[in-house]
Amino acid sequence: MSRPAWHLAVALALPALAPLGKPTSSSLRDSMRNQGTAFSMHNRGTSFSPLDRQTHALVGLLPAAVETAGKQVLRAKIQFDLCPTSICKYSFLRELEEDLTDLFYTFVSKHLLEVLIIIYMPTVGEACIRFSELWRKPKGAFVTAGHKGRMRQILNYVPDVVHIIVVTDGGRILGLSDQGANGMGIPIGKVALYVAGAGFDPAHALPVSLDFGTNNEKLLADPLYIGARHRRLPDVEYFELIDEILCAVKDKWPRCLVQLEYFATHHSLPLLAKYRSRMLCFNDDIQGTGSVILAGLLNALAIQGTAFKDARIVFYGAGSAAVGCAQTIIAMLISLGVREEDAYKQFWVLDSKGLLTSDRPDMAEIRVRAPHKLPFMRTDMKTCEPARMCDRSSPSQCAHGVLGLSEAFGKHEVESMHKYCARPIICPLSNPTSKAEISAKKAYAWTSGQCIFASGSPFDPVTNNGQTYAPAQGNNMCVFPGVGLGAFLCGATKVTDAMFIEAAICLSEMVDPESLKAGALYPPLEQLRNISALVAATTIECAIRDGQSKLTFSSRGEVLAFVHAGMWSPPQFDEPATFYMRADGDQAADYLDEDDTPHLCT
Numbered sequence: 001m002s003r004p005a006w007h008l009a010v011a012l013a014l015p016a017l018a019p020l021g022k023p024t025s026s027s028l029r030d031s032m033r034n035q036g037t038a039f040s041m042h043n044r045g046t047s048f049s050p051l052d053r054q055t056h057a058l059v060g061l062l063p064a065a066v067e068t069a070g071k072q073v074l075r076a077k078i079q080f081d082l083c084p085t086s087i088c089k090y091s092f093l094r095e096l097e098e099d100l101t102d103l104f105y106t107f108v109s110k111h112l113l114e115v116l117i118i119i120y121m122p123t124v125g126e127a128c129i130r131f132s133e134l135w136r137k138p139k140g141a142f143v144t145a146g147h148k149g150r151m152r153q154i155l156n157y158v159p160d161v162v163h164i165i166v167v168t169d170g171g172r173i174l175g176l177s178d179q180g181a182n183g184m185g186i187p188i189g190k191v192a193l194y195v196a197g198a199g200f201d202p203a204h205a206l207p208v209s210l211d212f213g214t215n216n217e218k219l220l221a222d223p224l225y226i227g228a229r230h231r232r233l234p235d236v237e238y239f240e241l242i243d244e245i246l247c248a249v250k251d252k253w254p255r256c257l258v259q260l261e262y263f264a265t266h267h268s269l270p271l272l273a274k275y276r277s278r279m280l281c282f283n284d285d286i287q288g289t290g291s292v293i294l295a296g297l298l299n300a301l302a303i304q305g306t307a308f309k310d311a312r313i314v315f316y317g318a319g320s321a322a323v324g325c326a327q328t329i330i331a332m333l334i335s336l337g338v339r340e341e342d343a344y345k346q347f348w349v350l351d352s353k354g355l356l357t358s359d360r361p362d363m364a365e366i367r368v369r370a371p372h373k374l375p376f377m378r379t380d381m382k383t384c385e386p387a388r389m390c391d392r393s394s395p396s397q398c399a400h401g402v403l404g405l406s407e408a409f410g411k412h413e414v415e416s417m418h419k420y421c422a423r424p425i426i427c428p429l430s431n432p433t434s435k436a437e438i439s440a441k442k443a444y445a446w447t448s449g450q451c452i453f454a455s456g457s458p459f460d461p462v463t464n465n466g467q468t469y470a471p472a473q474g475n476n477m478c479v480f481p482g483v484g485l486g487a488f489l490c491g492a493t494k495v496t497d498a499m500f501i502e503a504a505i506c507l508s509e510m511v512d513p514e515s516l517k518a519g520a521l522y523p524p525l526e527q528l529r530n531i532s533a534l535v536a537a538t539t540i541e542c543a544i545r546d547g548q549s550k551l552t553f554s555s556r557g558e559v560l561a562f563v564h565a566g567m568w569s570p571p572q573f574d575e576p577a578t579f580y581m582r583a584d585g586d587q588a589a590d591y592l593d594e595d596d597t598p599h600l601c602t
Contacts, residue, residue: 043100047072069106069572076107086123091134093119097192098137101202105570108196113525120189120477122457125174125432127189131182132219132226139188140207142181143245144228145237152248162253163488164200166190167208171232171264172319175435178264180214181227186262190284190480198481198532199567200488210245212238235267242271250279257488257495259284259480265319269372280487282495288480289321290328293427294504296474296521297329297398299511300425300452303519309336311346313398316408316437318351321429323372325400331501349376357381398425409438414446422450429456429474440471454521472521477528479503482535489566490540490549498546499539506538507531529567536563 046067083089097104170183187207194200213232258281272283315322333343358377417424428437440459449464454472510523537559543549
């Protein structure tokens with residue numbers, strides 16, 4: 001029989017009370033894992049019906065009122081609004097998710113836009129920095145170097161079949177650098193987006209932290225830090241551990257989708273190259289970012305009046321996100337008939353030391369430590385003087401910032417872009433908002449309101465010279481939940497680059513002509529589940545066409561129906577039984593009079 005939450009609290013608080021001489025692992029672990037997790041997953045609180053209360057031994061442990069989900073959401077909204085800061089709202093929502101999972105996702109669906117900026121960008125950045133400080137309850141799996149040789153066994157402790165894993169090693173969290181085990185805030189947030197945005201079942205979703213140490217001295221000195229207190233492992237040992245855990249996942253859950261998240265560039269690129277053909281996995285920083293930026297670029301160039309094959313693009317940043325964006329755009333150019341070597345010539349890429357050119361004094365180091373930069377080395381320029389670079393990269397000016405350096409796009413650079421292009425495309429993509437390369441306010445001001453703007457984190461509307469502009473947000477959540485759902489549902493053998501290109505085209509086509517004319521680059525996030533369903537359907541069609549899935553459908557309508565049937569939604573308790581409790585605590589009848597007036601049962 002299931003037990004109410006206080007039974008779990010007692011079990012957690014009193015582990016030493018197990019019979020002397022007998023291990024606590026089996027009974028206590030099962031109690032904590034199965035009763036606690038399952039209870040929160042299906043806990044309805046005051047929405048439990050009279051029968052449920054009797055069945056689950058909850059009679060007398062809940063107030064008399066039996067409430068609809070709508071009323072519970074209303075109460076949650078009042079409590080949410082009482083939180084004075086974003087980080088307080090984040091803590092409230094984490095607690096709600098842990099205790100009342102169904103209600104949490106109902107609340108998210110009812111207040112999506114207001115909640116997204118709390119459970120993910122931009123608040124999740126602060127949540128990661130303060131993760132150890134905010135720690136309350138375990139969620140997900142924390143894998144350490146001490147688990148070497150036992151990782152497959154550890155996965156047996158997870159009570160359910162897992163369909164989706166989001167995993168990070170905390171090595172490069174947003175623009176915040178190494179956050180160690182505190183980076184777990186990212187997988188937790190991304191799992192919530194998979195559930196809320198694409199309908200993965202939360203009972204089968206697992207956030208994972210690969211806690212292989214940290215080089216963040218501040219964390220190592222923090223008495224509250226929850227992670228392993230040692231420096232990051234050498235690459236040889238690191239990759240051995242990665243291989244063990246990913247092979248264990250593949251063995252335990254062969255169909256599980258694994259999303260690699262926020263690994264440092266020197267780890268993320270080789271990991272993706274090695275495992276993308278071995279299991280169902282992808283890297284959202286690389287492929288998801290590339291897809292969503294391609295979608296925005298397709299629409300931005302349409303607004304600008306420039307043919308896609310004539311795009312000239314500047315990237316400020318040369319890490320995994322920049323490479324992902326550039327490679328996705330290059331793949332699109334090649335599909336339009338542009339030769340690969342010519343496609344690379346349409347990019348001007350800068351790293352922290354300047355423009356990538358063939359005469360760089362650090363070329364030897366780049367060949368060894370950053371070979372992904374080599375295809376972007378320009379042979380026709382020796383400097384990165386902004387005005388000259390803008391001259392050479394006209395007629396289409398597209399500047400994408402992915403370096404994580406606040407205010408990297410200065411007035412001189414922006415005005416130089418505007419000099420050569422009437423409507424420059426400016427995309428500060430670094431997260432969180434504090435790391436954006438330029439603010440929306442400055443971008444509009446320095447281009448007299450003529451720029452086409454999209455950012456990684458959200459910006460508030462901007463008024464310039466009496467006109468108000470709504471900055472677009474190139475948010476990966478428009479892509480990765482749908483691609484992941486589609487790949488999982490159709491049993492794809494791998495996640496391909498073609499899926500992300502098709503997803504980008506699908507996403508761009510969701511913007512209607514009137515919205516495009518008004519400057520919108522993406523469909524409204526209020527439609528996130530519909531967006532994900534359409535992207536998932538496109539992903540399935542791509543997988544079937546490319547031989548990655550054995551499913552067959554006679555029409556796109558059938559594909560969409562299949563997708564919607566596979567999407568989880570929190571159960572709704574909008575019409576619970578109205579009842580009253582007798583003084584002795586027994587269940588009373590649950591009748592309503594014909595005029596819907598409740599009558600007392602005696």
